[in-house]
Amino acid sequence: MHRSLWLLVLCACLDQYDPRPQWERFAAERQLAHRTYPVLAEDGTLPQLAPPRDPVEVVQEKYATFCGNCHGAKGGGDGVGGIALDPKPRNFRDPIWQQNTTDDRIFSVIKNGGPAVGLSGTMAAFGAMFSDEEIELLIATIRKFSAQ
Ligand code: HEC
The missing domain is CATH 1.20.5 (Single alpha-helices involved in coiled-coils or other helix-helix interfaces)
Structure with a gap:
């Protein structure tokens, strides 16, 4: 060679x-x-692959996915999905409605649907999509729309 x-x-x-x-x-x-490829974290728990997300942010994204289509991205009751509906989706920016509606009522509507409080069935029950804690955060989101 x-x-x-x-x-x-x-x-x-x-x-x-x-x-x-x-x-x-x-x-x-x-x-x-x-x-x-960590198998276990040093303290014996499963490693956090992604940092936990801010629950408020998660709920706001879920609002956009599940509610904004009818109630509007900013809660004005003007989403495209609500155009043909009668009655119209609630306008969350209406100050009179905000003043006269309790958190308990909003909670029931979201969890069990419109018919649970005598409203239209086009407002569906979302108890399967949102945990009770998430519904509380949704209420806070809805309350904030009026101030924007
Ligand atoms: C298919 C369209 C549609 C979607 C999607 C929808 N809603 Fe509604 N929603 C309605 C309609 C229509 C009403 C009004 C019902 C009535 O006045 O009888 C309503 C009413 C409400 C009310 C008002 C209750 C009251 O006391 O006046 C709340 C609160 C509400 N929706 C929250 C939500 C939330 C939160 C989501 C998402 C998880 C959501 N809605 C998704 C159509 C929708």
């Missing part, structure tokens, strides 16, 4: 040569793998 070719082969072998005993190499590789 050509001399420079031998040199190349030698270099390649040296590159992979690891003088540490087998078990030491294995331990080092395991550590590396563990760092990349």
